[in-house]
Amino acid sequence: MDGLRRHKSMFLLPGLLTLFLIIIFPLLFTIRVSFSGWNVSNPSMDFIGGANYTAVLHDSRFWASITRLILLAGGTVLIQYVIGFGMALLVWREVRGRRFWRVLFLVPMMTTPVVMAAIWQTIFHESLGPANDLLGMLGLTRIPWLTESAPALFALMTVEVWQWTPFMFLLLLAGLLSLPKEPFMAAAIDGAGTWRTFWKVTFPLMAPVSVAAVVIRLIEASKLSDSVYVLTSGGPGSSTETPGYYLYIQGLRDQQTGYSGAMSLLYLVLMSVTLTVVATLLTRAFKLKGDS
Amino acid sequence: MRSRPYRALVAVAAVAALTATACTAQNQAQQKPKEKAGLFKPGSEISYQKYGKDYPATKVKDVPGPCSYDSISRKDYSGQTLKIISHAVPVIGEPTQLHAKQFEDITGGKVEVVNVPFGELHQKILTPLQAGQPAYDVMFYPSLWIGDMAPYLEPVPQEYLDTPGMKDVTEAYMDVATWNGKVVQYPVDGDRHYLKVRTDVLKDPEWKAAYKQATGNDLEVPKTWAEFQQIAQFFTGKDLDGDGKRNHGSAEVTKRDDLTFSAFISRAAPYVKNPDVKGGVFFDVETMKPLINTPGFVRALEDMVKAKSTWAPGGANFGLGDEIFSFGGGQTLMSYSWDDAFIQAQQPDSRIRNQVQAAPLPGSSEVYNRTTKSWDKKANQAPYFTWGWTSAVAKASRHQQMAFDYLCFFSNEANTALDLTIGRFGVNPYRYAHFDPAFWQEQGWEKDVAESYVLTLSGMEESRNRVFDLRVPGVNQYMSALANGIASAVAGQESPQQALDGVAREWSKITDQIGKDKVQSAYRDVVALEDNS
């Protein structure tokens, strides 16, 4: 038993300790700074009690952005999951040019988000970009992509879906490729059709991968900020402002380090709780389906 | 049995400790150049062509003086490295790099330049300064940040203040570079907002007649924001140049968190800067009560909301680049902002070259008086000296002489003359010598265009009713609160009054947080400039 305990620690500790050592100081610093008035002209660790936290609780911009994030992150991740799964299924088995499609569908993920957002901004440019031009060619009306709230949210979600569907696609394709063959043979013997096979065999088997992929994407999508910054700067008005972007404005643009520290920690707690709940609910939902 | 994990811990800690010792305190004395033979004859011809074939073939003479090619090439900086942070390429970033290459070539020193987008520049410069990390020797940044930067800047030494180039810098830009009586910024650019219009339309008899018929007024370059609005409204949706595409009235910088605050102040200036009322435009300098929600500013924001209908598609989300593309591409009739749009429109390959004219920003027919709390019915003009690019040397730099020599070289007469002509460089007139129509005519500008340009700029210098930026510590916070209010009013989320009331509350909060005394004493300097005292 001693040997085993020693070995399991030997496996775990190098990684755990490395991460711990890198992250501990920044984390403690953030906690401490959130109780200070550290700002652009007074970068010091004074102590002002919980004033920053009280201020965050009354910051309507922050809470409005959280509500908006639920729509943005939830919506895009759902779309990414559906499209990613669909595309993975389509190029999973026999299809012409399979390798070409697979590589092509991965590429958007490889691009640098800030840089691609700048390219997307030129695409959505209302008079110099191709988005409206293509609509015009199809005889449709031009859309004020970045200057009205509904189209701006749509544009933002488009960019997110474009960039991160490949992430889902890769995970789900890898999952599909490692499924065992027996359940499918059994289903075939039972004479189950494509649709039935999918719901009775493929989908339940893919449940663990699906949950993991959705949760990790939710984590990443919640930090949504680069594309907001480049495309709309949170506008029109404040209709595309996300917590990530608001934090960026407060923390880096205005250098309100203390205040944004409090905001980040509240955000961290909020997100950890939400994500844990979401993950539990998802797991339960998928399990139920698998059992039935 | 438990010793192993602990040993691992100790090992990692040891590694961390070892890396710590790599930190060596470097506090050596200032490094001076050696002397070497000059590479240029006095008055030799200078051109950028050698550094890239995309540069114009224009040649100018090296003007003798301490900053000239000749003098700088006599200094030997080999073995020294200068670190520079500048704005993204091309605006100011490209000249920074180009002059760095030239400086390397003629002095033998090494110059490293990093280019950073506007939104990141403030934090990227200030964090190392506050942490005491000697990251950069020379910094290029927007001049309105002087309040945040000044404590970390080395004042410009007397010998550089005495150079002919520096002596020729206009009074306004020397003022902009000064903090608490010391010149801490090295002027390399002059900026202001002014109006640009398309003369091929405004001087066209047919359009003039049509406009007269529709509005009862004569079509001229607008003198007030009301006229501006009427003209913009009239021309929006019409095809001005016969290319089959509809044109629009006005292009403005409106993207939130971009430079929209400057555009708004331009619109507000004539309503809020009353020559008879002293003591501050943004705040009452005595009480530090924000004035941003007073009727003058509200009127300007109402104007801006109204102007929305005259903007090109996407015009409510225009950054400076979009504005320039829109006006420069012939899509819009008028725009107002920095010189860049005008110089860009006058580039040799521009499609509207010599069909444009510069004019002072529109004024107003009445101006708010905050002492009497009423509108004074009199025509008012108030030029806005908005921020431009400036440069400075860090106190912590160990290469201060090399740094100042670089800036002195950057802004020498030959380089400046060439830089002024390249629109994307963003270097604009800031010396009295630059206000010479003949220079611009040599670049192929028509006489009228060159004269309108020079008169507009020099006229601003003569005005005694000027508005400057809010040059106080934490200016970014004030301006991002303002931008947020403007955006919400333009998007229709709040009325202009509500939006600016919100901004005023934010401003009070920010002042409390930064410290009233600190902001007040900085703001007194701005007010002193505005009140010509």
Next chain:
Amino acid sequence: MRSRLYPVFKYTVIALWACFVAGPFFWAMTTSFKNANAVQGGPTYLPWLQYEPTLTGWRNIFGGAGGVDVIHPFVNSAIVTVAASAISLALGSLAAYALSRYRFRLGFIKNSDIVFFFVSQRIMPPVVLVIPFFYLLQWGGLLDSIPGLVIVTIALLLPIAVWVMVDFFNGIPREIDEMAMLDGCGPFQTFVRAILPNSLPGLTVAAMFCAVFGWNDFFFAFRLTFTEVQTLPQAVVALNSSVPPWWTLSAAALFGVTPLILLAIWVERYLSKGNLSGAVR
């Protein structure tokens, strides 16, 4: 069940998605050959037919006058990405293996909590962490250096590596461990000889994620370096000026994605050839 329309439907959907995916690249490609006039003239797509192409954008990123140098940053990015990914993968797969095979218990802390600790590092918004990281690296004299960037990048990548690998190790039957043990392998040998070869697909995916996130990290690299170490995203962003040169920016964006496209081809080959389903059973 399989109607004749199915293949038509299938290829239509694939083609539509492919157009959407490739569209922005096509746009960036065509923009990279334009100049200010071509851009201002409105959206055009075909060189020669609709606009006169120039090489300015491309010349600018390879030492031209109005651009930034991309070669040096490219090398830096490659070093940081490879080093940080390799370390993260090594440490991450060891930790993931432990978390998948053994039970840990320390007070109320269980395996799932440790996994959560790793993953939670990605929840924290990076904005505030930048300042303490700055002071940390300053204390270690590692600002503006490649080792400093590697350390910070590990903090970004290790959680991903652990998260991906735990899932894959969970999918590998314990019988494989037991067989290896019976053959006389110690725990470490079991891991190296029996488990790792069977989890190559997982490693491939994890390596790819590490490479993607490492290569594209702009946020930390940007704020923890000054002039000496520049990574590729920084070099590209240096072109996002207040008057952005769309053409140079597009060229640089395309240049930046090339190495990762090669990586994608390699990963895909692995996915196809390795026949992952075989490995797991």
